Structures are given as structure tokens and as C-alpha cells.
Amino acid sequence: MRFKNKKVLVTGGAGFVGSNLVTALVKDGANVTVLDDLFTGKKENIAVLKDIEFIEGTVTDYDLIERLIRRSDMVFNLAVRNIIVSTLSPQLDFQVNTGGMFNILQAARNHGIERIVYSSSASVYGNPRYLPINEDDRVSTLSPYAASKMSAENFCSAFYESYGVEVSMVRYSNVYGINQSPTNPYCGVVSKFFDRAMDGYAPYVHGDGEQTRDFTFVTDAVEATLLAALSPKAVGEVFNVASGIETSVNELATYIAELAGSSIGPVYVDKRDIDNIRRRVLNIEKIRRVLRWSPSINLRKGLKLTYEWLQSMNGHRKTETYTVEETALSHHGQ
Numbered sequence: 001m002r003f004k005n006k007k008v009l010v011t012g013g014a015g016f017v018g019s020n021l022v023t024a025l026v027k028d029g030a031n032v033t034v035l036d037d038l039f040t041g042k043k044e045n046i047a048v049l050k051d052i053e054f055i056e057g058t059v060t061d062y063d064l065i066e067r068l069i070r071r072s073d074m075v076f077n078l079a080v081r082n083i084i085v086s087t088l089s090p091q092l093d094f095q096v097n098t099g100g101m102f103n104i105l106q107a108a109r110n111h112g113i114e115r116i117v118y119s120s121s122a123s124v125y126g127n128p129r130y131l132p133i134n135e136d137d138r139v140s141t142l143s144p145y146a147a148s149k150m151s152a153e154n155f156c157s158a159f160y161e162s163y164g165v166e167v168s169m170v171r172y173s174n175v176y177g178i179n180q181s182p183t184n185p186y187c188g189v190v191s192k193f194f195d196r197a198m199d200g201y202a203p204y205v206h207g208d209g210e211q212t213r214d215f216t217f218v219t220d221a222v223e224a225t226l227l228a229a230l231s232p233k234a235v236g237e238v239f240n241v242a243s244g245i246e247t248s249v250n251e252l253a254t255y256i257a258e259l260a261g262s263s264i265g266p267v268y269v270d271k272r273d274i275d276n277i278r279r280r281v282l283n284i285e286k287i288r289r290v291l292r293w294s295p296s297i298n299l300r301k302g303l304k305l306t307y308e309w310l311q312s313m314n315g316h317r318k319t320e321t322y323t324v325e326e327t328a329l330s331h332h333g334q
């Protein structure tokens with residue numbers, strides 16, 4: 001019970017990673033409040049959890065954030081306008097991703113808080129010069145999304161250095177797994193490929209499929225996030241959260257087709273604006289050393305668990321609705 005009786009606020013807690021984090025926190029003894037505007041999140045993702053408080057609202061509402069921070073010991077900020085929305089509407093993205101983080105920091109500065117953990121993204125690295133990518137390598141923000149995530153990180157560091165607000169940052173790389181709904185038009189490549197394969201269709205691959213990513217199973221990302229909240233050594237630090245293994249989109253398509261029993265190869269289509277990152281694999285030595293974290297679910301195992309979850313969803317997989325207008329296929333990973 002590492003969080004026993006801790007009052008924990010999770011923004012974006014009805015989303016994919018957030019709902020897995022809330023589940024883990026509840027198991028670990030925390031009293032959880034979720035703040036989510038349900039932009040992509042779903043109440044159903046956390047419906048089975050008793051004794052959590054759900055507040056429908058936005059991180060851009062400073063008064064609300066202040067009220068919630070006043071009665072919290074810790075905050076996990078996962079609320080986000082994702083990369084596709086961000087490219088269509090960078091202003092909204094800035095307001096939520098950077099402005100939301102700023103509001104949390106400002107309220108924490110005024111009222112005090114044990115720890116804030118910010119869920120950032122490997123997107124901040126853009127196209128790296130060297131692989132694997134270290135935390136202190138050059139950042140290169142190639143999208144408004146990456147810029148807003150990096151800017152939020154910068155405010156975290158500034159509030160720590162200037163006012164002593166205790167923050168830790170985790171940079172996730174391509175998280176996949178349970179609760180990443182394929183009907184969410186912004187979901188990652190894993191869900192998209194499974195969705196197509198389970199319906200008997202070929203996956204769409206943007207570009208030649210030789211672009212690479214570093215895939216992280218969601219429970220591993222969650223455990224890294226929890227350790228970042230608990231460890232005194234994590235204060236003011238940023239950690240890569242990844243598998244440390246580079247996998248091409250073509251390889252991923254093959255694994256998923258095998259699991260889903262599909263013999264249909266990919267259909268190659270044009271790249272989109274956001275498909276501007278060729279290779280990604282992260283160095284995870286820092287988090288191994290400092291937080292004693294290492295990934296426990298390899299890609300094959302994680303894909304199997306994801307497939308089993310999708311199968312258990314059966315008809316539900318297709319009955320969810322999203323109010324968002326964008327239906328572009330997404331395999332960038334955030």
C-alpha cells in the first residue's frame with residue numbers, strides 16, 4: 001500500500017493511460033479524484049472503480065484546479081489534447097497542455113503539494129541525432145504537440161528551481177494496451193492495426209513502414225509513473241519510459257497479423273504531416289538506475305494481452321462513439 005490514505009488528483013484520469021494509473025493507485029491505497037473533460041476519455045474506463053471521485057471539468061479552469069489542489073497530497077497530470085488535435089488547433093493544444101500544467105504548478109506553489117508528476121512524451125526529441133536517446137539529448141519540437149509538452153516540462157523545471165515545487169517528469173514512448181480504444185480516432189498504431197486485422201482488413205501503413213518506434217506496455221508506464229511520484233531521487237528529474245527496443249512499423253504489423261490470425265499484408269499509403277519522425281528508441285538506463293524500474297512486459301506479451309482485452313470487448317469495440325471530427329488513421333504514437 002504505497003499510497004495508503006494519500007489524496008491524489010489525476011487529471012486526464014478517464015483516458016487510456018490515466019485510467020490504468022487510477023486503477024493502480026486505488027489498488028495501492030490512494031483516495032483518488034479524477035478530473036477529466038471527457039474529450040477523449042470515457043467514464044466507462046473507470047466505472048468499475050468504487051470510491052473514486054469523478055469531476056467533469058478542465059485543467060484550464062484555474063479556480064477549479066486551485067480548489068482541487070488545496071485538498072490533494074499529490075497530482076498526476078495526464079490531461080492532454082493529443083497530437084492530431086494539436087496540429088489542427090495549436091492554440092487549444094497550448095491552452096490545455098501547457099496552460100493546464102501551468103495552472104497546476106501555480107496552484108501548487110500557492111498551497112503546497114507533496115509531489116506533481118507530469119506525463120510528458122518522447123515526441124519532444126523529434127528526429128534524434130543519436131540512438132538510443134538520452135534524457136539530456138537535444139530536444140527538437142517538430143509539432144505543436146511536442147512544443148506544448150516541452151513547454152509544460154520547462155514550466156515544471158522552472159517552478160521547481162524557482163519556488164521549490166516538487167515535480168517529476170516522465171517521457172513516455174508509444175504506450176499501448178488495455179483501454180486504448182481503437183474507436184478513438186487518435187489512438188495509437190497498435191489499436192489501429194488490431195482493429196483492422198480483427199475485422200479482416202489490411203493495416204494501413206503511412207510511408208514505407210521502416211520507421212521505428214519504442215513500444216511501452218501501459219502497466220509498465222504506470223509503474224514508472226508511480227515510482228516517479230514516490231522516490232525522493234525523482235524530484236526535479238525527467239525520465240525516459242520505454243522498452244529500449246526499436247521496432248519497425250512493418251515488424252509490428254507482422255506480429256499483430258500473426259496474433260489475430262490474419263494473412264493480409266499492409267497497404268502502404270502516403271505519409272501525413274505528423275509522420276515526420278523516422279526512428280525512435282530511448283535509453284532507459286537512468287530510470288533503471290535511479291528508480292530501479294525496468295519494463296516487465298515485452299512487446300509480444302503486451303500485444304497478446306492487448307489482443308485478449310480487445311477480444312473480451314467483443315461487440316463493444318464498435319459501439320463506442322466519439323464526438324471528435326478527426327478520423328485520420330494514427331500511427332505516430334505521441
Ligand SMILES: NC(=O)c1ccc[n+]([C@@H]2O[C@H](COP(=O)([O-])OP(=O)(O)OC[C@H]3O[C@@H](n4cnc5c(N)ncnc54)[C@H](O)[C@@H]3O)[C@@H](O)[C@H]2O)c1
Binds near residue numbers: 057059078082
Ligand atoms: N499514449 C501514448 O503513447 C503516450 C505517449 C507519450 C505521452 N503520453 C502522454 O500521456 C498522457 C495520457 O495520454 P493518453 O494516451 O492516455 O491519452 P488520452 O487521450 O486517452 O487521455 C487524455 C485524457 O485527458 C482528458 N483531457 C483532455 N483535455 C482535457 C482538459 N482540458 N481537462 C481535463 N482533461 C482533459 C481526455 O478526456 C482524456 O481522458 C498525455 O499527457 C500524453 O501526452 C501518451
